[in-house]
Amino acid sequence: MTKTPIELLAASAPDTRPVVALSEGSDPRIVAGALAACGAGLADIILIGPQAEVEAALQAEGASAGDGIAIHDPSQSALTDTFAAEYLDLRKHKGVDEAKARKAAETPLVYAAMLVRLGHATGTVGGAVHTTGDVVRTAIQVIGMKPDAGMVSSFFLMYPPETKQADARAMLYSDCGLVIDPTSEELASIAAASAVSARALLQDEPKIAMLSFSTKGSARHPAVDKVINATKILRDKHPELNVDGELQFDAAFVPSIGERKSPGSSVAGQANVKIFPNLDAGNIGYKMTQRLGGYLAIGPVLQGLAKPANDLSRGCSAEDVTQIIAVTILQAREP
Ligand SMILES: CC(C)(COP(=O)(O)OP(=O)(O)OC[C@H]1O[C@@H](n2cnc3c(N)ncnc32)[C@H](O)[C@@H]1OP(=O)(O)O)[C@@H](O)C(=O)NCCC(=O)NCCS
Ligand SMILES: CC(=O)OP(=O)(O)O
Numbered sequence: 001m002t003k004t005p006i007e008l009l010a011a012s013a014p015d016t017r018p019v020v021a022l023s024e025g026s027d028p029r030i031v032a033g034a035l036a037a038c039g040a041g042l043a044d045i046i047l048i049g050p051q052a053e054v055e056a057a058l059q060a061e062g063a064s065a066g067d068g069i070a071i072h073d074p075s076q077s078a079l080t081d082t083f084a085a086e087y088l089d090l091r092k093h094k095g096v097d098e099a100k101a102r103k104a105a106e107t108p109l110v111y112a113a114m115l116v117r118l119g120h121a122t123g124t125v126g127g128a129v130h131t132t133g134d135v136v137r138t139a140i141q142v143i144g145m146k147p148d149a150g151m152v153s154s155f156f157l158m159y160p161p162e163t164k165q166a167d168a169r170a171m172l173y174s175d176c177g178l179v180i181d182p183t184s185e186e187l188a189s190i191a192a193a194s195a196v197s198a199r200a201l202l203q204d205e206p207k208i209a210m211l212s213f214s215t216k217g218s219a220r221h222p223a224v225d226k227v228i229n230a231t232k233i234l235r236d237k238h239p240e241l242n243v244d245g246e247l248q249f250d251a252a253f254v255p256s257i258g259e260r261k262s263p264g265s266s267v268a269g270q271a272n273v274k275i276f277p278n279l280d281a282g283n284i285g286y287k288m289t290q291r292l293g294g295y296l297a298i299g300p301v302l303q304g305l306a307k308p309a310n311d312l313s314r315g316c317s318a319e320d321v322t323q324i325i326a327v328t329i330l331q332a333r334e335p
Contacts (some may be wrong), residue, residue: 002202003324004159005298009042017068018043018329022321023112025049025055025125030128033321035061038068040322043329046070047123047203048108074111086143091141109134116307123308123328124229128321132177132300132311139302139309147300149304153190154178154311155197156286156299157327163294172198172206172273173289177311186324187230191275192238193303198273201301201327209252209271210234210245211281215261218248227277240330245266245275249285271330298323301331308332 003011020037024030025047031054034045047054047065053071058064058071065071074080080102087110088101104110109130115121127135140152154177160168174194175182182190187210195206201204212227213219224246231245244252248296251261251268258269278281290297298320300311308331310324 002159002204004296005157005201005323005330006040008201008203009326010040013223015111017041018122018332019046019120020044020325020328021046021048021072021112021121023124023324024129025050025108025109025272026053027128028057028060028323029056029155029316029318031061031063032318033325034069035063036318036322037325042322042326043122044068044070045325046072046112046115048072048074048112050137051076052293072111072115072262074106074108076110079109079115079120080105082118083111083145085113086118087142109138111139113309116309117143122332123310125312125321125324125328126301127300127310127312128314128316131314135309135311136300136302138176140303143309144306145304146306149193150189151186152178152302152304153186154300154302155194155302156297157201158286158289159296159298161294161296169272170202171271172202173282173286174228174273174275175279176276176286178279178302180279182230182278184226184229184233187227187275187277188233188237191230191234191243191273192241194273194275195238195241196334197301197303201330202272203270206242206273207267207271208234208241208243208245208273208275209247209267210243210275210277211249211252212246212277213248214246215251216246218261223277230275242267244271247271249274296320296323298327 026049059238084105085103112124129281155174158171214224227246252271262268
């Protein structure tokens with residue numbers, strides 16, 4: 001069985017404790033997930049939000065600040081002036097003035113991203129309360145992209161429930177959270193980034209399925225052509241990757257159907273990286289796998305940022321929060 005991020009991290013706990021900033025510090029799931037991460041020795045935590053609200057949320061869990069848990073209230077923090085100045089510097093070309101920069105620095109999402117940008121935290125997580133659009137826009141604008149990343153995209157790590165057969169595999173689904181209607185070039189770029197993420201977080205060699213409603217020419221449509229072109233671009237740019245497309249989900253997932261629909265493929269029926277053609281398919285697909293299939297879904301994990309910042313679904317659980325804290329720390333170790 002593939003190790004989950006918590007298990008992976010626990011197996012190689014770092015000497016120095018990473019610090020993870022949580023921008024929704026008074027949400028009960030965030031607080032419970034943070035206490036679990038801290039209690040397991042995975043990380044120190046900064047809970048961000050109005051002091052009294054965060055204290056009350058901690059108290060509801062029978063806890064208080066101290067012992068690895070700090071509270072930062074952006075309206076009172078000594079760091080907010082520096083963060084406002086940095087934000088002004090970053091965004092003045094977009095019409096941001098001093099007053100707007102101060103206001104932005106006092107919002108928990110910007111404050112958390114600034115903690116990461118300026119080295120006070122290893123990474124940040126938000127999204128239990130905020131929408132993905134708000135979380136991702138802030139991360140892109142404040143933390144910025146990794147040099148050479150080209151774009152930011154997202155993925156989910158999908159772990160089968162214990163009730164599935166022993167050979168059920170963990171998978172990476174992308175993009176289920178961010179890029180709404182990728183071009184062929186963007187799809188190829190999402191797949192290449194996902195291959196790197198799969199190696200790091202699933203610790204498995206990627207077998208990439210470029211998903212479509214067609215398998216190997218069974219349907220003709222511009223939407224199918226987009227995936228065929230993406231597969232070609234990916235193969236041209238990354239001949240080392242094991243990729244097949246276009247494939248329907250059953251051909252990518254079920255060995256006997258993969259063999260029938262894409263004979264001889266080393267990916268069909270065995271794919272552990274599933275690249276969806278657009279956000280409709282990806283977002284609906286991951287939620288169906290999670291809610292009907294019982295898979296643990298960890299994400300949206302962001303790839304392509306200069307430093308780790310990750311999202312959650314507003315439907316997340318406390319366990320999801322602890323898992324994505326672990327992902328955030330593991331990403332900080334990636335080269
Ligand atoms: C970027 C996104 C997250 C927000 O879009 P938006 O609010 O319209 O913001 P913009 O398109 O203005 O983008 C914000 C900034 O990010 C940049 N950006 C957008 N997409 C990007 C990407 N994939 N990679 C890198 N940068 C990107 C833009 O260039 C812009 O930079 P700027 O502010 O310096 O000019 C958009 O991709 C989105 O809304 N995705 C869907 C999210 C969603 O609802 N998911 C479903 C639930 S998970
Ligand atoms: C990832 C996702 O779908 O987020 P939410 O459920 O918050 O919209």
